[in-house]
Amino acid sequence: MGNLFQGYVSETFYDEMFEPNGDVRGHYERLLARYTGMSSEEFQKKRDLADNAFLTQGVTFTVYNDQEGTERIFPFDLIPRIIPRGEWEHVERGLSQRITALNLFLHDIYHDQHIVRDGIVPAEIIHSAAHFRPEFMGFDVPKDIYIHICGTDLIRDQEGKYLVLEDNARSPSGVSYLLENRQAMKRVFPNLFSRYLVRPVDTYCLELLDVLRFIAPRGNPDPTVVLLTPGIYNSAYFEHSFLARTMGIEIVVGADLVAQEGIVYMKTTRGLKRVDVIYRRIDDDFLDPQVFRPDSVLGVPGIVDAYRRGNVSLANTIGTGVADDKVTYYFVPKMIRYYLDQDPILPNVETYLSHFDADRKFILENLENLVVKSANESGGYGMLMGPQSTAEQRESFRQAIEKNPRNYVAQPVIRLSRSPSFCDDHFEGRHIDLRPYILYGEKITIIPGGLTRVALRKGSLVVNSSQGGGSKDTWVLND
């Protein structure tokens, strides 16, 4: 191995690149060949090149507490994560199966709730879900599709088996980094790229636009599609702007829209222009001050009325949050069996629900060994990392669980897989996960690979951008 890999150890984690005995895995051989003989300085230069490109293009995110709105570059690691073809096909099948079940589940929950009546999912789990919208019971959505865009997070355990960590069925973000990462890799390592046959990802936006057009009201073949953003102060604004521009659609804030007589319009210099489909990156809660939070200035008064009348379609629909609730997650394998009569191809991580007495007992007795999560937090907040926690932290979680048992889940600490990442001046293993993006329209389209997120801090298992995470390009091979 060249200098960069000097001292590289997999320890007992599943390493993406190396076998436990230190041999390089077949699909990483060409990568190793390229990096062997590269000095740390050369690699550093490549990294600077990539960072500069990101800076100039403004590929950034904003951390919530920033007053001045300083934008940060989402740290990018130059060693790609490579997935051989067969492995990916397995993942793809699992993801397709899963999103089909989720959409069937949502349809069922908002209609006759057979899955509850047949005793598979307890009624109280549904009704106590923070994002369940009972106001939409019996409401039919275009083409019966609830989740059009889903980001499902996958991890690998010690044996390298892919497990589903969670689904993100409301407003999953990150795909813009994925697309920009690919651009960066092509620019910085063009030769490496040509040694592999990597499946392209550039068609994502076209596919997304197809899905959005597909769900137009009354099958309108030429709908006006817009992207609704909370605005420039939102941490994911770069992505909103990027997607709108790449799809060639208008990006709007709530104030640009007006609902009159059940139709949504854009305020343009030539008058009001009708809007048919809205890709909304705003939470249900902020969507319509007449229906949800009355203090929201981000939404459009009357938009829900237009939605109910079938005059405007929303992607994703209202109420999908009941499907990405961390407690509902527990039931997804059961959903797959119930609706599809199949075994789940991608298993869940073993999960305990404090809602169930037996599980709760187990959780409270094993806090220091478990990862405990609050049902509705995201970004890595509201979480207890058992093995790293203090007695006070565990005590406060114990009290919270006993006070509100419906609201917590626990999982064993998974020894997440690692991938070599550039740290200071050499490579070290860092924990990663994978977020593929699944589009559900006329057909299911899954972007090859997805966003590989890296926990850049040594030993950290938290990959979210707001807490020190970064990302890698993900290569699905075509051979």
Next chain:
Amino acid sequence: MLSRVADALFWLSRYTERAENNARMMDVNLQLMLDVQPLTNHQHWESIIFTLEDTKLFDKLYPGIAGDAVVDFVTFERKNPNSIYSCIATARENARTVREQISVEMWEQINRMYLFFSSGDAKRLFQNSTYEFFKWILEGSQLFQGVTDATMAHDEGWEFIRLGMFLERADRTSRILDIKYHILLPSGEQIGGNVDTVQWMAVLKSCSALEPYRKHYRGQVVPWKVVEFLVKNQTFPRSILFCVDSLDFALHKITGVDRGDFQYKVEAERLSGKLLADLCFVTIDEIFRTGLHQYLDKMQGRLIVISKAIYKEFCEWLEEGETQGEEEEQEETQPTQFQEQKN
């Protein structure tokens, strides 16, 4: 295009132009102060504030009129929405909300100017050399306008930028011309004498018009010729007529109505066409008979009406924020509020 975006581009342009003009005006007047006796400086500064219509605000913020206070007020004062600093800050804020519509180069330039101003560098440069300081602002603004021309598609958004720029410029030229009215000759000096001439030259310099004037008239700097040049010249890009003609042209590009045969579709076009006709056919004699100050005052009023008509036509459904002041002749500031709620 979205009304909000058109509005943001319009004001981005107006505020950049305003910053540039204020810088030029400050620069010239500071130099003028050096040429003329200090006794009259008080009046001079007073008149600058008066023409900028900021007397009320100035009196509120500063105890008395002194040169330093005025310079500070016009250049750096954050509480003055029309200070050079505030203009650049507001322009940048507008640019931020429409980053998709402007080119990368435009954003980088306006951002650069803002970052410079909000760091301590601006004040330091000003203290070291006011000449360099104002030159920096001028060049920054000119670069922005040049980059806009060269890198932005000349589409509807670009026309709104032109609209804002020329409307603001017409207004600024009229105010600069008006300063002279307020600057009285020190007692003992003759009309047409040296001091008077120097003051008129300063007016021209404030519009970057001294050399173009000389090229056109080839003679002494004479009041009625200065007025003619700055109000009615057809080719000088800062004359009021040139500006109104350009903004009328931009309006017609936006509405798609041909300019021939005096056609118009919207109220704003009717008003700009009317103003343009007045400018083409008014004589200097008529202007002086009305009174230069009165004429310019009326001009500013008409420009404000045009600006409001533009807003009404293209953006009337945007929520009105608070507007400053009740008088018709107030300096215009942007009506729309920025949405600040974080998700």
